[in-house]
Amino acid sequence: MSRALQKLPPEARLLCELIALPSVNPAFLPPGDARAGEARAGDFVASVAGSAGLAVEAREVFPGRRNILAHYTPAGRIRQRVVLAPHLDTVGSADGDDSIFEPRAQGGRVWGRGACDTKGSVAAFLTALMQMVEGTTRPQHTEVIFVGLVDEEHGQAGSRALVKSRFRADLGIVGEPTCLSVITAHKGDVWARLATRGKAAHGACPDRGVNAVRLMARAVELLEDEYAAWIARRRHPLLGRPTVNVGLIRGGTQPNIVPDRCVIEVDRRTVPGETEAAVKREMVAFLRKRGIAVSLEDVKGVPAPPLETDPGLPLVRAFMDNAGQRDARGVDYFTDAAVLASGGTPCVVFGPGDIAQAHTAREWISIRSLERGTALLRRFLERLP
Numbered sequence: 001m002s003r004a005l006q007k008l009p010p011e012a013r014l015l016c017e018l019i020a021l022p023s024v025n026p027a028f029l030p031p032g033d034a035r036a037g038e039a040r041a042g043d044f045v046a047s048v049a050g051s052a053g054l055a056v057e058a059r060e061v062f063p064g065r066r067n068i069l070a071h072y073t074p075a076g077r078i079r080q081r082v083v084l085a086p087h088l089d090t091v092g093s094a095d096g097d098d099s100i101f102e103p104r105a106q107g108g109r110v111w112g113r114g115a116c117d118t119k120g121s122v123a124a125f126l127t128a129l130m131q132m133v134e135g136t137t138r139p140q141h142t143e144v145i146f147v148g149l150v151d152e153e154h155g156q157a158g159s160r161a162l163v164k165s166r167f168r169a170d171l172g173i174v175g176e177p178t179c180l181s182v183i184t185a186h187k188g189d190v191w192a193r194l195a196t197r198g199k200a201a202h203g204a205c206p207d208r209g210v211n212a213v214r215l216m217a218r219a220v221e222l223l224e225d226e227y228a229a230w231i232a233r234r235r236h237p238l239l240g241r242p243t244v245n246v247g248l249i250r251g252g253t254q255p256n257i258v259p260d261r262c263v264i265e266v267d268r269r270t271v272p273g274e275t276e277a278a279v280k281r282e283m284v285a286f287l288r289k290r291g292i293a294v295s296l297e298d299v300k301g302v303p304a305p306p307l308e309t310d311p312g313l314p315l316v317r318a319f320m321d322n323a324g325q326r327d328a329r330g331v332d333y334f335t336d337a338a339v340l341a342s343g344g345t346p347c348v349v350f351g352p353g354d355i356a357q358a359h360t361a362r363e364w365i366s367i368r369s370l371e372r373g374t375a376l377l378r379r380f381l382e383r384l385p
Helices: 011-021 037-050 119-134 159-163 212-229 274-289 314-322 336-342 369-380
Strands: 054-064 066-071 082-083 104-106 109-112 143-149 172-174 188-197 243-251 261-270 297-300 347-350 364-365
Touching: 011 037, 011 109, 011 119, 011 369, 037 054, 037 066, 037 143, 054 159, 066 119, 066 159, 082 119, 082 336, 104 143, 119 143, 119 172, 119 369, 159 336, 172 212, 172 274, 172 314, 172 336, 188 212, 188 274, 212 243, 212 261, 212 274, 261 274, 274 297, 314 369, 336 347, 364 369
Parallel strands: 082 143, 082 172, 172 347
Antiparallel strands: 054 066, 066 143, 104 109, 109 364, 188 261, 188 297, 243 261
């Protein structure tokens, strides 16, 4: 590590070391790409946590891809459990530029892939836990577990595996760049593939066929306009309205053939009170009522429900008070928090950095945000019984 990096506060140094270990979700890279997978970052986190006296456990989710758990066990009888859960994987580089994996500290910021989403949270959460363990004020009846999760950026397989193992906690703090706001609600996400069927014919005689692309063009217009306006009437006090976006379309084979099939993929963001099954039925019925028959397939294959955690729960309220926040807040994007909550762990979303920087070509996080996030979390942990 360079002298410049050595002068950084501990959480910023830890972040720089994490950035230098590429952990791009394999879903975004070709097979065999050396930058793929969370193994390097996970092994490093395990080594750092173990050196601080935490009991470390690795749980395999996919071959070579493991959730990393670091346990603090109190001296007294365990009465409650708090889990700190950022994710280890990142997106890749849109243009293949590997310089994004070279950490740089300049102008009060740390730059590099994952700086805010969410290696910044990994660094802040792990540093806070290690400082608590090394200090003189530690919980006597609260177990604290750091979990570095895999696969958040694709299918959330890490958090889903944790839930499947019957892992439960009294509070989950899920690391995401929230500008250090405590988030108690976020939208869910339904990805659906809709298909129209037509009748193929020669392009010179289009009247002999039924154009599936034309049918779908009408469906897209209806979904983006009339359907979007209709669902907008369902407003959530923290999250606002549900939304729909048609993000992909495929149809036809060549200009001189009337296409007999067209497919779109839709991103439908849900709010609490909406269910995935009901939303799917609703879209199909909406279009069929307007004369367009569509079939629907699920794209994700796993549920992605909205999050709505009661801000009045004692540990949630304590964490919000610790952050100096009185009001409940929500965000549009989906996180591991909803998955963990579905398994019985009340969750909030919290972390240093700004979501506006996530996935950008020049991702960064402010060192001040890292330090403040670490301090806020350490103070909360030290005040636990």
